[in-house]
Amino acid sequence: MLSLVNDVRSKGCNCGGDQMPPVGPVTWNDLLEKAAYNFSVDMQTNNFFSHTSPSGSTPGSRLDAVGYNWNTYGENIAQGYMTEQSVIQGWINSPGHCKNIMNGNFKEMGVGKAGNYWTMDLGRRSGN
Numbered sequence: 001m002l003s004l005v006n007d008v009r010s011k012g013c014n015c016g017g018d019q020m021p022p023v024g025p026v027t028w029n030d031l032l033e034k035a036a037y038n039f040s041v042d043m044q045t046n047n048f049f050s051h052t053s054p055s056g057s058t059p060g061s062r063l064d065a066v067g068y069n070w071n072t073y074g075e076n077i078a079q080g081y082m083t084e085q086s087v088i089q090g091w092i093n094s095p096g097h098c099k100n101i102m103n104g105n106f107k108e109m110g111v112g113k114a115g116n117y118w119t120m121d122l123g124r125r126s127g128n
Contacts, residue, residue: 037112
């Protein structure tokens, strides 16, 4: 997944008609992976699909809960994709998700999948 994202970032892409220039790579972060996985499990277990959970958690509060000291973050979610390649293509085809992937302010990422629910958390830690 990391190499798929960094491949797109290194080439640039078109996000809903906006040409996004190449940006630097992101690195994998285990805390972002944990937050992403936990949220995918939550969506699957509680049968919802939204950035805000029924319990009221938000991307920022979920990153706080795993100890990721963020300065900025973005979250992509998806449902129904079976492979890493297909979910990345789905996000590239969605302008907002594509712009998250192409955001040069994000320096780290983590992805978690539960069933057919996917979450990608991107971020930059405070002080970085």
